[in-house]
Amino acid sequence: MSDDKPAPIVDFAFPHNWHAEILTARPLILPPLHFVYPRDAEEIERGALEVLIRPLPAKRSPSAQEFLATCALGFRDAIVPTGLWSCPHPDDICAVSGGYAYIINAAAPEHFTMIAFRPVMELRSLPSQGLLLFVGHHALLAWSANGHAWQSEKLSDEGVTITAIEAGKLHGLSWNMITDKETPFTLDLSTGRRTECRVSEVHIKKELSS
Secondary structure, eight states, rough: OOOOOOOEEEEEHHHHSSSEEEESSOOSSSSEEEEEEEEEEESSTSEEEEEEHHHHHTTTTTTOOOOEEEEEEOOEEEEEEEOOEEESSSSSSEETTTEEEEEEETTTTTTEEOOOOOSSEEEEEEEETTEEEEEESOOOOETTTTEEEEOOOOOOOOOOEEEEETTTTTEEEEEETTTTTEEEEETTTOOOEOOOOOOOHHHHHOOOOO
């Protein structure tokens, strides 16, 4: 585990109706609109991610304005992500602060969702499937233009690794505590349900364990 501050990631793979900038510190003069996520956060000042978000003039509604988003820090560890991701819906932005992920509606910033995984270990943008994937310690969660799309069953006792995404399937490895081995799995990206693993993956795992 590392105590180094994680470098912010910026992934704007999806088209979006806003401009966002990560600030190095909270501005001395706050903009008229300032939102804190989550609303009931304690010690919000300590390591929070400060993001200035501006809805694009050509896309925003008349009531949409620039605002400052203060996102509470999850964990001070370089292993968990911090940064900004665009989302399948162009009005949404995903801000991640030390593994705590917030999906914020840039046109109506009072509306947000905090992803249940605490922490999120990895994010994957999948524009062709219209999904933003969140990888947790035990499972995966997918977010679509309509919001929460699916959450997988428990896949692992500790740690999930994505090995490939192809033909509408996600292939990965999970850790089985009882057998003390990694186990391959495959998910259908349209439903999040488990399907049969690729034969090649099973063979690879047998070779690695032999």
